[in-house]
Amino acid sequence: MHRRAFLDAVAIAAGRAKQSAQEDKHGDVKAKSALSREDARRQGSLILVAEDNEINRKVILQQLMLLGQTADIASNGREALERWLSGDYALLFADLHMPEMDGYELTAAIRAAEKTGETRMPIIAFTANAIKGEAERCLALGMDDYLSKPVQLVNLKAMLEKWLPVVTSDPIAGAIASTTNSQSRSPHDNAGNAPGFHPGYIANPAQGTGASAPVDVNALKALIGDDGAMVREFLHDFRISAAKIAVELRTACAAGQATAAGALAHKLKSSARSVGALALGELCAAMEQAGKAGDTETLEALLPRFEQELLSVEGFIAGY
Known part of the structure; x- marks a missing residue:
């Protein structure tokens, strides 16, 4: 059973939630209400997205909103680094190819700075290039996971469940989340890859294509x-x-x-x-x-x- 399903089952059993049969068109993804930025920051769930493309920024913000998450945007790596220094963020999504400072340089700068502290923020790579060896390079430089654009909503949801800290005041759910997070956040699997890291993954651009229309x-x-x-x-x-x-x-x-x-x-x-x-x-x-x-x-x-x-x-x- 997946961690989210397990937590939901515990909540239902304890009478804190009602079971719902409603599923939306994205599989098991259901729209949620996002926290305000300040509430997300206080609860340790605020996300930082580093992306230079305006349309891609809108897409990822809309997706995160649908998933009940709150995020700040940086339009390049240098701006993202400045924002990261505030200590406000629990997770970083970084495009690999940005002006001024790219995702590789941004990750290297953050990991170097983290060596002097006790915290390590998860960094997930975004890229439109599914180039052989690029995923391995991301991992070697200290990134934790990798998603090819355009990112499907269910894949983004799974990534958030894996890497974003679970914020809860419920001691039962908190204990379960702590255990499952410690397992899912293992730095590498037996093959030497970060959990969920898919070096060979290439988004299928033909999926769902309308053959006669220029836009699907x-x-x-x-x-x-x-x-x-x-x-x-x-x-x-x-x-x-x-x-x-x-x-x-x-x-x-x-x-x-x-x-x-x-x-x-x-x-x-x-x-x-x-x-x-x-x-x-x-x-x-x-x-x-x-x-x-x-x-x-x-x-x-x-x-x-x-x-x-x-x-x-x-x-x-x-x-x-």
């Missing part, structure tokens, strides 16, 4: 819920953000700036996948790789296809 809205709903107004807001925000990035991407390609073009394609890739613009995301992934390789010819060849797909996505969103 169900992919977005699987991440943030099926509230119509919220879905439209996310799609609208993505359309604006994508248009801005596309302008910079065209400029970089025209100037032969392969590295800059690759970085911009990376930025758009994960947010495109999050909202369900999967074909656009795959084109961005191809442009990202070409940019990293300095392959300006491939970038030029991919750009017209990118423009066409972006136009299709924008048209779909405009009519949604």
Whole structure:
């Protein structure tokens, strides 16, 4: 039995909770009410998210809210480090590829600072690149777990249950939580990996894809819920953000700036996948790789296809 189910069963048996048969569309994930920031800080459950992509920030904040969690946002690693120094946070989600200070550098700085103290904050890596060896590098640098974007709600829930301290005033549940947490927080499994660490995990971008539509809205709903107004807001925000990035991407390609073009394609890739613009995301992934390789010819060849797909996505969103 999973820890959460065990705690629920104890609560039901003790008369402190009623059993509910209601399940939502995300499996066993049910929407909860989030604490205020101050209450979360006092109770030791405040989360810090380091993510430079605006759409990805909105997605993760919405997901955490659905799971009843409260979080602060840092737009780069340097800002995240400054926030971490406050001592307010119980858990850090960090994107690996950020400006000024990336997730690797952020983790190294935090782990170095922690050596002088007694606490060690769990750090979970977020990345849109499921590159072989990247998970092992995360672990070697002191991260505790790894999630590929776009993160499914049930996977995020499982990660929170594993690494976020359980706050409770109930001595029975507290004792159970203490025992199960000590087991689930074992630094490594028998294979040398952190618990739940999936080095070979790659998010399946084709899952739930509508073959004829440039945007699979169900992919977005699987991440943030099926509230119509919220879905439209996310799609609208993505359309604006994508248009801005596309302008910079065209400029970089025209100037032969392969590295800059690759970085911009990376930025758009994960947010495109999050909202369900999967074909656009795959084109961005191809442009990202070409940019990293300095392959300006491939970038030029991919750009017209990118423009066409972006136009299709924008048209779909405009009519949604």
